[in-house]
Amino acid sequence: MTPCQIEPPRHYGGPMASIKQFQVTFDCAEPERVARFWCEVLGYVAPPPPEGFATWDDFNCSLPPEDQDAWFACSDPSGVGPRLYFQRVPEGKVVKNRLHLDVRVGTGLVGEQRLAVLEAECARLIALGAVRVRLLPADGDNESCLVMQDIEGNEFCLD
Secondary structure (H helix, E strand, O other): OOOOOOOOOOOOOOOOOOOOOEEEEEEOHHHHHHHHHHHHHOOOOOOOOOOOOOOOHHHHHOOHHOOOOOOOEOOOOOOOEEEEEEEEOOOOOOOOOOOOOEEEOOOOOOOHHHHHHHHHHHHHHHHHHOEEEEEEEOOOOOHHHHHEEEEOEEEEEEE
């Protein structure tokens, strides 16, 4: 088979695989800080602290020092979007992400109207600590989008 030939689809795990729920996991230095940033970006919410704890700080203080602030999560309050999980890792970010989120703020809009919505959302996110990287202008195939970085340098697009 040559690289251009497409293999027919295979069904793994029986006659028909069911759709699975998934979460998106971010490696980061400060999980709660990054999670709360993404809550603001997406309208997500942080879960209540574990049972028996009044606050997340109380929960963290109950853990051994090496486990404190090791993770945080947030979710779509409507239950539609995936859960986001943030885990502390020792190494910093050094290369471009191989996977990124497209935050869909301009869906259905074109031209100047789309650019105005993207720019307004960009300004809101910059105030939260995001960084504007560059505008990818519309071409014959795609509408404009803005490439950005979150507060730890993870790339995402306003689309």
